[in-house]
Amino acid sequence: MKTIPVRLSNQKSYPIHIGMSLGGLGKALRPFQFSRSLLVISAPPIARRYARPLLAGMKSAGFHAQLALMPDGEEFKTVRTVEALYRQCLKSGLDRRSAIVALGGGVVGDVAGFVAASYMRGLPFIQCPTTLLSMVDASVGGKVGVDLPEGKNLVGAFWQPRLVWMDLSVLQTLPDREWRTGLAEVVKYGLIADERIIRVLEKIDLSGLRRNPAVIEKIVSRSAGIKADVVSRDEKETRGLREVLNMGHTFGHAIEAVTGYKTYTHGEAISIGMCAAGRLGVALHSFGNGDLERLKTLLSRWGLETRVRKALPRAQIIRAMARDKKVLSGQFRFVVPEGWGRVRVVKGVPQTLVRQALSEVGIS
Ligand SMILES: NC(=O)c1ccc[n+]([C@@H]2O[C@H](COP(=O)([O-])OP(=O)(O)OC[C@H]3O[C@@H](n4cnc5c(N)ncnc54)[C@H](O)[C@@H]3O)[C@@H](O)[C@H]2O)c1
Ligand SMILES: [Zn+2]
Structure with missing residues (x-):
């Protein structure tokens, strides 16, 4: 296990925890002043394998955690997907202190982060990267956003996560x-x-x-x-x-x-x-x-x-x-x-x- 700090101004610093278990994230979120409702955003191939232990850990830490799925793949890194997820946020009853957790690779992280950056003018965000690329790159640094048909990553924001949580065992199923x-x-x-x-x-x-x-x-x-x-x-x-x-x-x-x-x-x-x-x-x-x-x-x-x-x-x-x-x-x-x-x-x-x-x- 290892923790790496990302040091930023204006109290935006956050830790990257490496070598954790998915089930342990819920407990780690307890000290934050988040609302009880949490939304985990993921895509079917990842959720099928890894959502259960994550949600169970959140539940036993006292959170009411819900799962929202987006379709898998870069072609769904779009404004349209973001709009569908805003509706899920509304349906899940999120308030301004509810956290959004991204469980997936860079695509899920970028989309979920953009939803977190913009829904109700910004909700706390947690990255739970599941690909090697998202662990070493996409989940760190606060760039979030989506593509337009005219080009990649043309719409986005800087929205730093409050925490990056990496369970390295998920890499075993990575192609x-x-x-x-x-x-x-x-x-x-x-x-x-x-x-x-x-x-x-x-x-x-x-x-x-x-x-x-x-x-x-x-x-x-x-x-x-x-x-x-x-x-x-x-x-x-x-x-x-x-x-x-x-x-x-x-x-x-x-x-x-x-x-x-x-x-x-x-x-x-x-x-x-x-x-x-x-x-x-x-x-x-x-x-x-x-x-x-x-x-x-x-x-x-x-x-x-x-x-x-x-x-x-x-x-x-x-x-x-x-x-x-x-x-x-x-x-x-x-x-x-x-x-x-x-x-x-x-x-x-x-x-x-x-x-x-x-x-x-x-x-x-
Ligand atoms: N925000 C940033 O700073 C930043 C930096 C680099 C890349 N990116 C973005 O990241 C995206 C690419 O991310 P990526 O390479 O993670 O691709 P990805 O998110 O599309 O994931 C690749 C595939 O792996 C599957 N997958 C994910 N985790 C898995 C696991 N543990 N086991 C089995 N399958 C798994 C996914 O379902 C998907 O089909 C691009 O959209 C890129 O623009 C963002
Ligand atoms: Zn790159």
Whole structure:
């Protein structure tokens, strides 16, 4: 068990509890001054497996806990789903001191968080992430929101949870592909802030990791800790510090967008994006050729790709990169590695180097 603090201003600080049991959350909520009514928001495949122990624990801690389900999947991360959930909040008799608990991956967390941020002008919110990606990334940091048909995450808010509660045993039922997508982010944390994570990942494979709770706890707590630290220093992304978390993402988001979000999971695209960022690092003399090879070997070891599966038109990728909301005032900004565990943000990268980085991953 481990607790990591997210330190924020205005009494918004909160703990991330790692290695807990779902059944224990109810008791942990008792010291808060919440109303008796609680609403757990989840999706059917997750609720089927994990809602019962969570609700039972809440009930025995004296809460009247109800469950609201949204359909599973990114295509339901919409305003429409949010509206249906507002109605459930009303039906469940929530008041302004009732808490909303998200039980699920990043999709459920983002939607439930947005409901919590806006229903009755904001209710207390608790994150109970169930995917590796949501444990190391989405559940920490307070970004919540939904997609529009025109683009991902276009509607949202900053709404910090009061508590993040992680039961690592739920990862046992996570499909391999979802493990890999989370692991791409774990590699990212290693690359931007802690080479020790990289060394751990170099010594184990997925079936070994699944069977080793101590190593799972180590990589989750280190990764969530790095995110917590960055968020603590730049809560609302106004100081440019959160930008380092975008290593590999400018390239990766463009690959996702050009392939219509259907071919690659987020982590698969980020894996390829990190290789492109690595090549940019080599071109800018902050990362060695040997370092890039080490990165590619590690990603391949985890079944992550280092090149696109099928040729993609370079012009489209560049256009998609220019549309990415991380591009400030028309200039490309890239996060590039500076060795292992350090990164820098570079502006005004010449087009020739961007093209070089893209051809590294099979886009030319
Ligand atoms: N708010 C943020 O800061 C932030 C950061 C990163 C990503 N995100 C968002 O997170 C979303 C992606 O999250 P995700 O990768 O967790 O995907 P997801 O929420 O779609 O979950 C992936 C799949 O895994 C299933 N699942 C979840 N937990 C399971 C378990 N324990 N066992 C078996 N199956 C399980 C889900 O039902 C789903 O089908 C995206 O919408 C992305 O925009 C948000
Ligand atoms: Zn990401």
